[in-house]
Amino acid sequence: MNRAKIDKILARWNRDANYAIEILQDVQEEERYLPQDVLRYVADELCVPVGRLHHIATFFKAFSLVPRGRHVVEVCMGTACHVKGAPRVLDAFARELGVPVGGTTRDLQFTLEPVRCLGCCAIAPVVKVGKELHGELQASKVKTVIKKYAEG
Ligand code: FES
Structure with a gap:
């Protein structure tokens, strides 16, 4: 800077x-x-x-002392999301992005973070990318979500 x-x-x-x-x-x-x-x-x-x-x-959790990605992928690990497969969704993001949970891709495009309840349990499992919510997101759709932001 x-x-x-x-x-x-x-x-x-x-x-x-x-x-x-x-x-x-x-x-x-x-x-x-x-x-x-x-x-x-x-x-x-x-x-x-x-x-x-x-x-x-x-x-404050909002601050980071290490570089973060342009897109922060927050995978809800609250109870409702957990029950509906959030761990599989989190694993799929980690695998597709090639980063551990909490990590940032080398190109600084994505940071992957588990979070607590995002407040929209009715559409569990939920993932937030930046300000956009993705409800009922199954592991099989993770690639599509990444592609959307990688190109955007
Ligand atoms: S537990 Fe995931 S939105 Fe509430």
Whole structure:
């Protein structure tokens, strides 16, 4: 991430350490994760210890300290989805993407994550890719879903 972009984000929040979470959210939005060198730079600019930003980055699940894919595939592992075959769906994504659960593809296109109930159990098993929900998704359809985003 270039310094100009970070400076723009810092300026948006008046370089105010009280908005550290918002600043990190904006950085994460741009980069899809929080690079170490960026955390150090932001900490210096906000005049706070970098440990404070690390604490925020590790406390909130929305933040990541490692690169994430352009598409985050969230496979619901809640009870209803589990009963309807979510483990097989998760395995199929891991196999097709060639990454372990929690991993990111080398081309930084996909990150695979298990999540808790997505709140739409009636259409279990459910997978969320970015902001889109895929209900009643069987393992046999996983390839099609990946293809849709890989091309999009
Ligand atoms: S358990 Fe999967 S949406 Fe509720």
